[in-house]
Amino acid sequence: MDEEMIVFLKPDAVIRRGVGARVIQEILNNDFKINYFDEVSPPREFIATKHYVQHRGKFFYDWLVKYVTSSPILLFIMEGVDIIYKIRTLLGPTLPENANDNTIRGKYGILGGINVAHASDNINNARYEVELWKGIIEIQNQNYTQKAFNYMKKYINFPIVETKEYRKISNMLIEGKITVPEAKNRIIRLLQVESDFNDNIILQFADIIIENALLRKKEVT
Structure with a gap:
């Protein structure tokens, strides 16, 4: 059964232009179905009280909200059979220091929560997140895979630091x-x-x- 999920590249993979382009390139190389892609600047309140509300009260909560709202993010809605498992396998473990070098987070995640991307972690959360994010975006009749490709192409040759x-x-x-x-x-x-x-x-x-x-x-x- 096809599933939809939310994936977004966090500010470290947006501010570091070449990193974001390389991550998108890996996503595109896997031929995932992309139902939405765009640069989005979600309101701070949306991130704090809706998307990350489950982390309220944790020691890293204020920092997390500040981090995710420090620049635009690159938002995907993706669809496919076992898409959650496939995307999370491609990304690697949440903490970059625990990720293999052949995963996205192993290659590009800095440390701890600065880990390149968010991805829905199970089907229930995916359904919740997709519904949540659809409330602040407008999905149009366009080729979002091509839009992601165009973004990747724009920045793929941008200088990159190890x-x-x-x-x-x-x-x-x-x-x-x-x-x-x-x-x-x-x-x-x-x-x-x-x-x-x-x-x-x-x-x-x-x-x-x-x-x-x-x-x-x-x-x-």
């Missing part, structure tokens, strides 16, 4: 081997290579990467 460089800086910060200002400056320089977003968004996202590492540090200490 994700391990971001992981290295994050881990150095967790281990106390680098100060926050030093880490932030290094991250900003990397993002400037990979992104055509304005300086405010790059600076904000550097802070999000820093905060993510500091949250991980609290977990392990």
